[in-house]
Amino acid sequence: MAWARSFGVLHRAGVECTGSYGTALTRSLRREGIDVVEINQPDRATRRKRGKTDAVDADAAARAVLSGRATTVPKTADGPAADMRVASRMCTATRPTIPTGCAGIRRT
Incomplete structure (x- = not known):
């Protein structure tokens, strides 16, 4: 700055x-x-x-x-929408290791 x-x-x-x-x-x-x-x-x-x-x-x-x-x-880059973007990216990156948690996110 x-x-x-x-x-x-x-x-x-x-x-x-x-x-x-x-x-x-x-x-x-x-x-x-x-x-x-x-x-x-x-x-x-x-x-x-x-x-x-x-x-x-x-x-x-x-x-x-x-x-x-x-x-x-x-x-x-904050708030509920940003939190969901982060969660979605995490699920995409870790899909093989935590499928049940991510499935719940994808359904909502």
Whole structure:
């Protein structure tokens, strides 16, 4: 946070993969009172035209947030729905070892 704030006041941040890799970052930004916008990867044609590097992706994400093109608010990573996502993933990963517990989750 200190690094990002070294550039000025931070009101809004664009994060890619808010449902997986970016979950912790999204949670941290929200805790600091920063609005988070979900960034989608550019389509393949655009990526081929401009190349694929972290710098290019970061530039495209920043432009999408600043221009207002990126407006999707990511899901929160807490609450009952998030708990069910975690439980479901655990059941998928451990299906052979705990079938009865997971069967109950799948039925509800």
